[in-house]
Amino acid sequence: MIETSPLPVDVVLPCLDEAEALPWVLDRIPPGWRAIVVDNGSTDGTPDVARSLGASVVHEPRRGFGAACHAGLSAATADVVCFCDCDGSLDPGLLPQVAGPVLDGSADLVLGRRRPTALGAWPAHARLANLELARLIRRRTGLRLRDLGPMRAARREALLALSLSDRRSGYPLQMVVRAAEAGWRVHETDVPYRPRTGRSKVTGTWRGTWQAVRDMRAVLAEPPAAHPAAAVAGAAR
Structure with a gap:
């Protein structure tokens, strides 16, 4: 039985040609939580499928995973926002355990650490890239994370x-x-990682994976800065 939360939660689902996976994904959204499907230029009818299944649909014409995620965050109105891939690799039914520490005030950001359930669920080159990123994150922030999990939860403001x-x-x-620079409490929790539906637009190829690593290295090269989010996160504790 899927747990529900007494507080409103919006679930941001960035999508690019995920019509095949959408029915299963949306059926697993916890009752009472709102699904926000962000269409990033799909040609397979993703927006129509999402609407027919009761999801809110946001269009983000600018291509990019971050563009889609931020469009969903900007459209969200709930106190707590979750993010989840929409390819069937992650089960939205597990979002309550990811969002739980944020909802009860014991964490500011929770990441779902992916644990593969089958061979091929997580290609070797993507795992290697993830290990390298975890090392760089630890060096930059001191956070001892094991995965840069795409399933995550935090407070919207x-x-x-x-x-x-x-x-x-x-x-x-x-x-x-x-978040680390702002002093947030960042936690991880294990979540099963299934073979995705269709081919990944990022980690499905070496080229896509290393393009992602290059984008992330640019982020790590940014100078540290103080963020007002420290006060916002602290006020919610």
Whole structure:
């Protein structure tokens, strides 16, 4: 049985040609939580499928994972916002355990650490890139993370106060780096990682993976800065 929360939660689902996976993903959204599907230029009818299944749809014509995620964050109105890939690799039914520490005030940002459930769920080159990023994050921020998990939760106002500027593959990393600089309590929790539906637009190829790594290295090269999100996150504790 899927747990529900007494507080409103919006779930941002960045999408590019995910019509095949959408029915399963949207069926797994926790009851009472709002699904915000951000269409990033799909040609397979993704927006129509999402609307037919009751999701809110946002169009973001500017291509890029960060552009889609930030459009969803900007459209959100709930106190807490979750992010989740929309390719069927992650089960939205597990979002309550990811959002739980944010909802109860024991964490400011929670990342779902991916644990593969089958061979091929997480290609070797993508795992190697993830290990390297975890090392660089630890060196830059001191956070001992094991995964830059795309399933995550935080408070909307605090996220907006981070003033995230990356609109490509560096967006998830920039969120973590700026959260650490703002003194946020960043936690990880294990989540199963299934073989995705269709081919990944990022980690499905070596080229896509290393383009993402290049985007993330640019984020890590940014100078540290103080962020008003420290005060926003602290006020919610």
